[in-house]
Amino acid sequence: MIFRLHLPPQLTACVHSAMATEFIFHLGGHEPAYLQQAAAEAFALIDQLEARLSFYRESSDVTRLNRASAGAEVAVSPDTIACLELAAEAAQMTVGAFNAFTGRAAVDAKRQEIPTYLVGSPEPGENDVPGPVISLHPAAGIVTKLRAGPWVDLGALGKGYALDQAASLFVEWGITEGCLIAGGSSLRGLGGGRWPLEIGRTKTVVSLRSEFCLGASGFQFQPGHVIDSRPVPEKSSTVRSLVLAPSAALADALSTGAMLLSDRQLVQLVHDQPGVATLVIDAAGNTHRHGAPFA
Numbered sequence: 417m418i419f420r421l422h423l424p425p426q427l428t429a430c431v432h433s434a435m436a437t438e439f440i441f442h443l444g445g446h447e448p449a450y451l452q453q454a455a456a457e458a459f460a461l462i463d464q465l466e467a468r469l470s471f472y473r474e475s476s477d478v479t480r481l482n483r484a485s486a487g488a489e490v491a492v493s494p495d496t497i498a499c500l501e502l503a504a505e506a507a508q509m510t511v512g513a514f515n516a517f518t519g520r521a522a523v524d525a526k527r528q529e530i531p532t533y534l535v536g537s538p539e540p541g542e543n544d545v546p547g548p549v550i551s552l553h554p555a556a557g558i559v560t561k562l563r564a565g566p567w568v569d570l571g572a573l574g575k576g577y578a579l580d581q582a583a584s585l586f587v588e589w590g591i592t593e594g595c596l597i598a599g600g601s602s603l604r605g606l607g608g609g610r611w612p613l614e615i616g617r618t619k620t621v622v623s624l625r626s627e628f629c630l631g632a633s634g635f636q637f638q639p640g641h642v643i644d645s646r647p648v649p650e651k652s653s654t655v656r657s658l659v660l661a662p663s664a665a666l667a668d669a670l671s672t673g674a675m676l677l678s679d680r681q682l683v684q685l686v687h688d689q690p691g692v693a694t695l696v697i698d699a700a701g702n703t704h705r706h707g708a709p710f711a
Contacts, residue, residue, distance in 0.1 A: 418615070418616065418632060418634060418656045418658065418697065419613055419614065419615050419616075419632065419658060420613075420614045421595065421597075421603060421611055421612070421613050421614075421624075422611070422612040422613075422614065423442050423595060423611075424444070424608070424609075426444060427442040427443060427444045427593075427594055427595075428442070428443050428444065428448045428451045428452065429441070429442050430443065430451065430452055430455035430456075430459075432455075432459040432462065434459070434462045434463055434466050434578075435462070435465075435466050435470065435574065435575050435578065435598070436472070437575065437598055437599035438598075438599060439459065439462060439578075439582075439596070439597070439598050439599075440596075440597045440598075441455050441458065441582070441594065441595075441596050441597070442594050442595045442596075442597070443455065443586070443591055443593070443594035443606075444593040444594050444608055445590075445591060445592065445593035445594070445608065446590075446591060450589075451591065454585070454586060454589040454591055457585060457589075458582040458585050458586065461578075461581060461582065461585060462578045462581075462582060465495055465574070465577070465578050465581065466574075466578075468492075468493045468495055468496055469495065469496060469499060469570050469574040469577070470574070471519055471531075471567070471568075471569040471570070471571070472531065474531075474533040477490070477492040477493055477496040478496070478568055478569070478570060479531075479533060479534070480492075481550070481559060481561065481568055482519065482534060482537055482567045482568060483533070483534065483537050483538075484538070484561040484564075485538045485561065485564055486538065486561055486562065486563050486564045487560075487561065487562075488560070488561045489558050489559070489560050489561075490558065490559045490560075490561065491557055491558055492557060492558075492559050493557070494554075494557065495577070495581075496559075497552060497554050497557065497559070498577070499570050499573060499574055499577050499665070500516070500550065500552055500559065500568075501552060501554070502573060502577065502663075502665050502666060502669065503516035503568075503570065503573055503669065504552075505666070506573065506666060506669035506670060506673060509666075509670065509673070509685060509688075509689055509692075510669075510670065510673030510674070510676075510677060510681075510685065511646075511677075511681060512645075512646050513644070513646065513672075513673040513674075513675075513676040513677050513681075514669050514670065514672055514673035515643070515645045515646075516568050516569065516570055516571075516573065516669075517549050517566035517567065517568050517569075517645075518566070518567075518569065518643040518645050519566070519567030519568060519569030520565075520566065520567045521643045521645070522569055522571075522643055523567075525643060534567070537564075537567075538564035538565065539564060539565055540563065540564055540565030540566075544563055544564075544565060546647070547562070547563070548562055548563075549561070549562055549563055549565075549566050549568070550562055550568075571672075572601070572602065572631065572633070572668035572669065572671075572672060573665050573668050573669045574665075575598045575599065575602050575668060576598075576602050576604075576629070576631060576663070576664035576665035576666070576667060576668035576669070577663075577664070577665040578598065579596045579598055579602055579603075579604045579629075579664040579665075580604065580629075580663050580664050580665055582596055583596060583604050583606060583664075586606060591606065592606055592607040592608070593606060593607055593608030594606045594607075594608060595611065596664075600632075601631065601632040601633065601668075601671075602630075602631055602632075602664055602667070602668050603628070603629070603630040603631075603632075603664070604628070604629050604630075604664045605624060605625070605626055605627050605628040605629075606626075606627065607626045607627050608626055609626055610623045610624060610625060610626055611623070611624040611625075611626070611628065612624075613630075615658070615695065615703075616697065616703060617701070622709045622710060623709060624660070624709065625709075628660060629660065629661050629662065629663055629664040629666070629667040630658060630659070630660055630664075630667055631658070631659050631661065631664065631666075631667030631668035631669070631670060631671035631672075632656070632657065632658050632659075632671055633656070633657045633668075633671040633672045633674065633675050634655060634656035634657065634675070635655060635656075642672055642675045642676065644676050646676070649676065650676075650677065650678040650681065651678065652675065652676050652677060652678055653698040653699045653700070654674065654675050654676075654677075654696045654697065654698055655675075655697060655698065655699050656696065656697040657671045657674040657675050657694065657695070657696045657697075658671065658694070658695040658696075658710070659671040659674055659692065659693070659694050659695075660691070660692065660693040660694075660707070660709075660710075661689075661691060661692050662691045662692075670685075670692065670694075674694050674696055675696075679704055682694050682696065682704065682706050683706055685706075686706040686707040692707060693705075693706065693707030693708060693709065693710045693711070694706045694707060694710065695710040
């Protein structure tokens, strides 16, 4: 066990399957019927996001980007633009350790077959060199494909983004007490008091503020989701990571990147990014903590 969040018993649990995982929303402050109605609207929103962001949907924005040739302009939703901007931000924050354009390698790592709708997708040209894969034009809702080959797979970042959008919806409903969880590895606190988080074999308890965003990564969560595509990787023995960040989308992306960063790079990440804290566990079971409330 890397962590366990202690939830108040009076919360109402609402469950929904989407994005190849299970969303459980623990909500409070209102009658259960009202909370379930709000959760139903949030789950419908998540289904819409999945249709736009999923690597495994033939009609999604992500698939249309992956099938596009170099030079093509692809019209996408504002949500897709927002996620791609967040992916670029996370890549910059982790010095390239997080990379949303490793979908082809992830398929191989998971020992999956290439989806039929991606068979025959454009391959890199003979003179292809590393560099940006896309260019974003947010005002126009357009993404320009700069080079072919690398497939974008938003993965956990998309799941965290879904939690962020659900949290905004619950504010509109006046729901400010509860915790949103996706797959056990993406969590967002809505409020209602501080949250005790029990960590590791020592069962150390840290107190999270009422509104928090926590992402967890590790080889026990999903094989193949941690791909190191850096030209010169730094040595890392991390097997599990926890990251607190300003949004659930960034927390998820940074927890993936943290798996590949050296301790020196983690120190720099926390120093440079207000609101970010990391806790990683190495292969020997040692814990490395940076930033409050972990350190």
